[in-house]
Each structure stands twice: as C-alpha cells, then as structure tokens.
Amino acid sequence: MSQIRIALLAAIAIVLALASQAHAQMWNSSNGTTWNNPMSSLASTMITGNMMQQAMKDSFAQQGAQQGAQGQGQAAPSHFAIAKSDFVSSGKRIMIEPLINSLTQAPQQRADLAKGVGQVFAMYEAKVRKNNVAYAMAFMAGMAVLADKGITLTDQQGENLALALNDQLAANPAFVKASAVDRQKLYETFVTMGSLIAIFNEVGKKDAASAAAAKQFATEAYKLMGLTK
Numbered sequence: 031m032s033q034i035r036i037a038l039l040a041a042i043a044i045v046l047a048l049a050s051q052a053h054a055q056m057w058n059s060s061n062g063t064t065w066n067n068p069m070s071s072l073a074s075t076m077i078t079g080n081m082m083q084q085a086m087k088d089s090f091a092q093q094g095a096q097q098g099a100q101g102q103g104q105a106a107p108s109h110f111a112i113a114k115s116d117f118v119s120s121g122k123r124i125m126i127e128p129l130i131n132s133l134t135q136a137p138q139q140r141a142d143l144a145k146g147v148g149q150v151f152a153m154y155e156a157k158v159r160k161n162n163v164a165y166a167m168a169f170m171a172g173m174a175v176l177a178d179k180g181i182t183l184t185d186q187q188g189e190n191l192a193l194a195l196n197d198q199l200a201a202n203p204a205f206v207k208a209s210a211v212d213r214q215k216l217y218e219t220f221v222t223m224g225s226l227i228a229i230f231n232e233v234g235k236k237d238a239a240s241a242a243a244a245k246q247f248a249t250e251a252y253k254l255m256g257l258t259k
Contacts, residue, residue, distance in 0.1 A: 068128050069219040072212060073254045076205045081198045082171075082255040088197065089190035109193045114200035115164040117213035124211070125218035126151070143226070150225035163205075163213055164196035166220035167255070173227040174251040177234075177244040223251050 130143045159165045168191045172183045183191065199205045205213075227247045234241025252258060 067219075067250060067254070068132055069125065069215060069254065072215060073219070074256070076199075076202060076208060076212075076216065077167075077254065078256045080256070081202065082195075082257055085191060085194040085198045086171075088194040089187060110197050110200040112159065112162065112164065112193070112196050115196045115205075115213075116159075116162050117210045117217065119161050119214055120211060123218060125215050126222050129219065129222050143229075146229045147222055147225045150228060151221055154221055154225070161214070161217060162196075163217050163220070164199055165192045166217045166224070167195050168192035170220040170224035170227070170251050171255060173224040173231070174248040174255075177227050177231040178248040178252075219254065223247065223254065227251060 126144065126147055130140050130147065133143065134140055154169065158169065168188060171191060172188055175181050175183065208216075227244055230240045230244035230247060234244050
C-alpha cells in the first residue's frame with residue numbers, strides 16, 4: 031500500500047474520532063473558508079498551474095508505462111531522486127498556528143482545529159516520507175480531489191503523483207534555490223490543508239456545513255497548486 035494511501039486511511043481514522051465532537055465546536059460555518067492564506071504568495075513563486083497539470087498528466091502516463099514495462103520485463107520509468115524535494119526541519123512547527131489563526135478568531139475553534147490537524151499531522155509523518163514537499167503536496171491534492179469530486183486516488187496514482195511532483199519541483203529553479211525554511215513552510219501548509227480537508231470531509235458525511243467547508247478548503251488547495259476549478 032502506498033504511503034499516500036496509508037496517510038489517507040490514518041487521517042480518516044482520526045477524523046472519525048473527532049466527528050464525535052459537536053460540529054459547532056469544530057467550525058462556525060458563517061465564517062466561511064475564504065481567507066488571506068499566509069502561504070499564497072510564497073507558494074506562487076514555486077508552484078504553478080502548469081507544474082501541477084504536467085505532474086498529473088505524467089503521473090497517469092507513468093502508470094501506463096509501468097504496466098507496459100512490467101509486462102515486457104523492462105525497467106520502470108526513471109525519476110529524480112525523491113530527496114530533491116526534502117528539507118532539513120527547523121525542529122518546530124512554523125505554519126500550523128498561523129494557518130489556523132487566519133481562519134477563525136474563536137479560541138475554542140482554534141483549539142479544536144489545532145488538535146485535529148496536529149493528530150492527523152503526527153499520523154501522516156509516521157506513515158509518509160517526512161520533511162518532503164512532493165509527498166505533502168500529493169497528499170493535499172488527493173484530499174482535495176476526494177472532497178471535491180468524491181474520487182479516491184489509487185495507491186499507484188498517489189505514488190506516481192508524488193514522484194511526478196518531485197520531478198517538477200527538482201526542475202524548478204525557484205524551488206531548487208528555496209531555503210530549508212521556505213520548503214518547510216510549503217510542506218507544513220500542504221499537510222495542514224490536506225488535514226483540514228480530510229477532517230471536514232469526513233465530518234461532512236453527517237453535517238452539511240462541514241461538507242461545504244471541505245469543498246471550500248479544496249478550492250483553497252487548488253489555488254495553492256496554481257489551479258482553478
């Protein structure tokens with residue numbers, strides 16, 4: 031089972047536990063989810079819609095090529111080393127609090143969201159390559175597609191998307207030159223957004239306001255990836 035798929039299942043398990051909490055305590059739907067994302071500017075310098083679209087195209091092409099290669103006994107398509115999108119962490123979280131604080135002013139809502147995101151984040155890092163921007167972006171993309179389209183990426187699709195994104199990032203001069211801190215900011219933003227989408231999408235199965243919030247978060251995720259619906 032791919033790392034992305036494992037992270038998705040882990041996120042859902044945590045979300046099911048959170049779903050027992052009162053929905054109103056998790057989110058005041060009147061606030062909406064349109065906000066000035068503190069990472070939008072930085073993300074736009076390194077992530078473009080063309081990059082994401084190409085990665086998605088490549089990820090599906092890779093699946094066909096892999097299947098063909100296996101059938102003929104050939105080697106699978108090559109990629110940049112996944113370490114190209116790694117970074118050395120500062121040792122502390124730097125984006126979860128700013129992102130949540132930008133969503134709501136209510137202390138209890140901030141606390142509930144921080145708890146939920148923190149739990150999903152911990153499980154994500156226990157299952158997926160830690161401190162890697164490509165896998166984090168693939169996780170967010172998978173959560174966005176699930177909430178927006180109701181489509182769950184297969185194991186191979188999730189893995190191929192992460193590899194394709196790594197190829198795109200490794201070839202992007204702005205990303206190559208990015209500091210460890212900026213890479214960490216992107217990484218934490220992508221995992222946080224993926225966590226928020228997963229939380230509200232799961233709770234949204236029984237709560238319309240949460241379902242709507244999940245779709246709004248998915249739209250924000252698309253924006254971070256340089257995409258528009």
